[in-house]
Amino acid sequence: MTVSRNKLHPHPAYQSGRLLAVLAFAQNLALQKTSSGVVRKYLSAASVTPGLHLGRLQAQAEIGHIPKLRTKSAAYIRDEIKQINSQILDEYPLRLNPLEQSMFMLGFYQESAALEKDKASLKHLLRTARGEWVRSEGERRVANALAKLQFDYAYEPYAVLDGGDRYPDFVIPGALESENVFIEFLGMQGDAKYDQDWEVKLQSYAKHGVTEDGGEKGRLIVIDARQTSPDEVQILMLLKKELLLSA
Numbered sequence: 001m002t003v004s005r006n007k008l009h010p011h012p013a014y015q016s017g018r019l020l021a022v023l024a025f026a027q028n029l030a031l032q033k034t035s036s037g038v039v040r041k042y043l044s045a046a047s048v049t050p051g052l053h054l055g056r057l058q059a060q061a062e063i064g065h066i067p068k069l070r071t072k073s074a075a076y077i078r079d080e081i082k083q084i085n086s087q088i089l090d091e092y093p094l095r096l097n098p099l100e101q102s103m104f105m106l107g108f109y110q111e112s113a114a115l116e117k118d119k120a121s122l123k124h125l126l127r128t129a130r131g132e133w134v135r136s137e138g139e140r141r142v143a144n145a146l147a148k149l150q151f152d153y154a155y156e157p158y159a160v161l162d163g164g165d166r167y168p169d170f171v172i173p174g175a176l177e178s179e180n181v182f183i184e185f186l187g188m189q190g191d192a193k194y195d196q197d198w199e200v201k202l203q204s205y206a207k208h209g210v211t212e213d214g215g216e217k218g219r220l221i222v223i224d225a226r227q228t229s230p231d232e233v234q235i236l237m238l239l240k241k242e243l244l245l246s247a
Contacts, residue, residue, distance in 0.1 A: 005114040007083060007154055008173060009107070013100040015087045016050040017107030022080045023054075023061050025115045029073055030065040047104045051092035076122060079131035080115075138187040138225055139169060145236040146170065146183075149243060153183075166204055172243075180218030181243065182210055187225045195226075 009015060024038040038057060046053045058081065066074050096104055118125065118133065125133040128143040132155055139155075146153050156167045170183040182205065188194040202222075209217035221242050223235060230238070 004110040004157065006110070006157065007087070008152055009087070011100075011103050012088050012093050013050070013096050013103040014107035015084050016054060016092060016096075017047070017104035017109075018111040019054055019081065019084045019088075020046050020050075020057070020104075021108045021111035021115060022077060022084065023057050023065075025112070025119075026061050026065045026069070026077045029077075029119075030068040043108070047096065047101050047108075049095050050104065051094040054092050072125075073122060075127065076118070076125070076133055079127070079133065082131060136185070136187055138185045138223070138229065141230075141232040141235045142170060142183060142185050142223065142239070144232055145239050146172075148236060149240060151243065166201060174218070177217050178214070180210070181221060182218055183221045183223070183239075185223045185225065187229065189226050 005018070006014070020038065020043065027038050042053055042057060046057075061077075061081075066077055069077065093100070121135065122133075125135060126137060126140045127133055128140050128147065130143065130147040132143050134140050134143055134155060143153075143155065151172050154171045154173070156169060157171055168182045169185050172181040172183070174180045184198075184201075186198060205211065205220050206215075209215040210220050212220045212222065221239070223230070223238065
């Protein structure tokens with residue numbers, strides 16, 4: 001499985017690259033066009049010595065860029081920054097070696113690509129209790145339930161399943177591939193194409209070794225709300241039961 005924008009990536013160099021991408025995104029939203037942007041001025045230096053630059057660039061964004069944004073966009077940017085800082089933990093790396101610089105660039109470009117995707121649908125995104133931004137009320141209920149159960153998860157990571165591009169709704173990474181948990185929320189009612197696309201996605205999971213009984217690449221949990229929509233408590237109880245089985 002190839003994953004992009006891995007919010008749970010353990011390497012601080014990767015997370016530092018993500019952070020610079022968010023700061024550049026905030027500047028672009030606030031100023032639209034500028035001849036001396038964050039990327040042009042700081043990408044090279046920050047990829048080598050992130051600890052010398054990222055703190056100051058965050059302060060500049062908080063003072064000069066984020067206040068110019070609409071309320072929802074500003075909240076989205078701040079949540080991304082908070083999440084990344086929580087992954088970096090104690091301190092930014094002072095100096096990165098060549099391999100770590102490549103890790104920085106991987107984080108930068110994967111985050112940039114994901115931000116462009118979110119930008120197109122930002123006005124429709126919903127905020128979860130954990131500060132995650134999701135695309136439907138059902139997904140928000142799932143995210144809130146996972147947060148209450150204290151499971152780390154990735155929302156809509158890019159994955160290649162059976163040779164095709166797929167976006168699992170949620171992934172809880174395991175120590176082994178067989179311990180990965182994929183969660184899909186089906187919420188659109190009365191849409192034939194949606195149902196057909198789901199069947200294709202389900203077959204892709206199976207061919208990749210991800211099944212509801214547990215396969216070599218992980219286990220699939222399907223919350224089917226196409227007939228009746230479960231509330232957050234019902235989703236919480238369902239996930240608690242299912243995830244305890246895999247614990």
